[in-house]
Amino acid sequence: MIELYLAEDQSMLNSALTQLLELEDDLHVVGSAGDGQTAWAEIQRLQPQVAILDIEMPGLSGLDVADQIQAAKLPTKVIILTTFAQKAYFERAVTAQVAGYLLKDSPSDDLIAAIRQVMAGATIYAPELVVNMLSADKNPLTERELAVLKAAAQGLPTKEIAAQLYLSAGTVRNYLSAIFSKLGVHNRLEAIQVAQRNKWLAS
The missing domain is CATH 3.40.50.2300 (Response regulator)
Structure with a gap:
């Protein structure tokens, strides 16, 4: 209880x-x-x-x-x-x-x-x-974290993100965990929404 x-x-x-x-x-x-x-x-x-x-x-x-x-x-x-x-x-x-x-x-x-x-x-x-709270010109994510999040925004599962970026699946999960922590969210969808609203995923 x-x-x-x-x-x-x-x-x-x-x-x-x-x-x-x-x-x-x-x-x-x-x-x-x-x-x-x-x-x-x-x-x-x-x-x-x-x-x-x-x-x-x-x-x-x-x-x-x-x-x-x-x-x-x-x-x-x-x-x-x-x-x-x-x-x-x-x-x-x-x-x-x-x-x-x-x-x-x-x-x-x-x-x-x-x-x-x-x-x-x-x-x-x-x-x-x-x-x-986050400003559009203060993106807290590293280039590699952004790459992982962009791949996640394409709907790719962890294994495909890993293959695309030449990383292990475990490393991708670590990057996602760091992204969630920095953005104060607890899943991919929320992280993608934050990044899209701040235009961090624009190429």
């Missing part, structure tokens, strides 16, 4: 999310709050496995609470849930080593999946946020 804590200042959303999460057999909401100060006090006491935090709350913001959790070295993983796709917020969340950063208008299934993935050790950032 994954123990969750929810901090959201909109009471209706707080209640709806709590009920939604409780419908899952492996999820349990151990507490919730409408302000950051209460959330931080209860997270210290309860030490849930995952804290789902809104950014803008009375008292302490979700990012303030995330900073406190990191500073106190608590085992709690943090997922930020927000309507704000602001660069400063996102950069601060990355600095606070949050495990997830999702938009509130994402499907509820995305949040549930993210909780499970975070517990498995993944870091989940909404692709829309990554696209907003």
Whole structure:
């Protein structure tokens, strides 16, 4: 059972999310709050496995609470849930080593999946946020990573990409893993979408 804590200042959303999460057999909401100060006090006491935090709350913001959790070295993983796709917020969340950063208008299934993935050790950032944060003239990919992604965009499987680029299949998988990490995505489709929107795949 994954123990969750929810901090959201909109009471209706707080209640709806709590009920939604409780419908899952492996999820349990151990507490919730409408302000950051209460959330931080209860997270210290309860030490849930995952804290789902809104950014803008009375008292302490979700990012303030995330900073406190990191500073106190608590085992709690943090997922930020927000309507704000602001660069400063996102950069601060990355600095606070949050495990997830999702938009509130994402499907509820995305949040549930993210909780499970975070517990498995993944870091989940909404692709829309990554696209907003990355500048078209700041392509983080190397030439070889771009070549691998271009081949993937053609729909080629790993073995064919490897043959085309004279690499081993294992090396191609390593390149793809590095690409996903740099772009903050978790599959080929999302990586291709980010690259296409930023025109990195244009020849």
